[in-house]
Amino acid sequence: MSSMALLTLNPQLFHIFSYETVVKRWPIILAGIVDRVRLSRENHNLHSEAQENQALEAKIAEGKAIIEKVSKLKYDMARDHVMEPIPADGELHVDLYNSLLEELAESSKNTWFTAPWLYAECYLYRLLRSYFVQSKFWRDYDPFRAQKLDVFTKSGPSIYGIAKIMSELTIEKSALESDPSKLKVFFQEMIQMCLWGNATDLSLLTHMSLDDIERLQSVGKEMQAARQEFIMRDDQENVWEHISRVKDGRVDFVLDNAGFELFTDLVFADFLVTYTPYVSEVVFHPKLIPWFVSDVTPRDFNETIESLLDPSFLAFNTSPAPSKEQQQNLQQLANRLKKYVTDGTFSLSVPKETPLGGNSASESLAGFWTKPVPYWNMEAYDPELWKLLKGSDLVIFKGDLHYRKLTGDVQWPASTPLGDALGERLSAAHLVSLTLATGPLAGSFPLLSLRTNKADVAVGLDKDIVAQTEVKDSKWRVDGRFALISFLAEKNV
């Protein structure tokens, strides 16, 4: 990797919120992993006493070693120690992470508190993956899976609520087909539902009560109207203008969190293919390794559909218990989702049985999302993925981390035009290398970012709106209450 690459990571990075992340949030996330591996190990312990099973004993020993590694990592992080190279574990991006780390070392920025936040966060999840993949018995273990499932099972009230809206839409189908203005209203509701689904994020909400979850997930017209003032940039009109000119097109979802947020993505996709003439195919892009706690892996994607089809999955944890009608609404929706997956209307960007860590069939189309680099250089880094997305009629990037990577996590003035932050005005120095550099991401394909603000970077904002928001909430950049709907087709806006 040329030294140019690091420049992309470094220009005037923010450090306000990142400090809090390193000292408070990451230790909690790591402690959670230790607890879950320990629990899983202890469960095996009980079994092994009875069965004297050698394999289980070996698994227990490996679990212990993983716990030790995670505990040491927690210790090192708190003391701002040097970040160690990612071990050659046979999985993706080891060289890329390590060469960037070497460059950071040259400027003494290779410790937990000094490294660029974006790099350090990506490195953390890649390093954690290496602990598991180097073992024999824990390679397929997702240390966040239990947490993802747990929060998903607690999302019943909102999920039944959305299923009801979708069932009512079935009745409206012919009215919608003949009246684009009605379709537009629902289209915008779907965008908002999908946007606010991003508020449920396990990496941010390290302490989340049931009430918190319900409050964040509540949908419906009133709630959306109340939330309108929290949308600081709202390109819904432009997205509508764009999509309503498409016929039988393809939409891509670059996924973020599993559970409720993925459910909202699926519902939006369902709406697009079932009720509009604009879209007939949807591709979902997952991550190949456990990532930022709650991001969707291929397995999460498959399990989500199966869980929705299982009548007891949500009902068991929902109080008061769902009515028969609520259950029917959800079944109807879940069956439709399943059908779309089966007939190929919905697909993953990688084969659906792709294991954790990926394989040769998935690397070129999904590996990019776990690289520690801005998306400006997508074409140079992963031409195959870039080509795939170029064929899309709309690429929807979900969530905060994708937004940070789209904009390079740089300290842009908030009024910077979106296209500039997406690469239009970057100098050659920001591109991977002059020979590889191909052009900015901006304008490569129509792009919609739906993001609740959870990190400092924010662009394309009206100066007055920023000033008014500062007065209302000085933490608007990071506290997840405010949101951006940012659309860019071809030209800078």
Ligand SMILES: O=P(O)(O)OC[C@H]1O[C@](O)(CO)[C@@H](O)[C@@H]1O
């Ligand atoms: O799931 P999302 O919306 O991408 O949020 C993840 C984001 O949350 C944070 O963990 C908040 O600090 C960021 O590190 C990251 O950008």
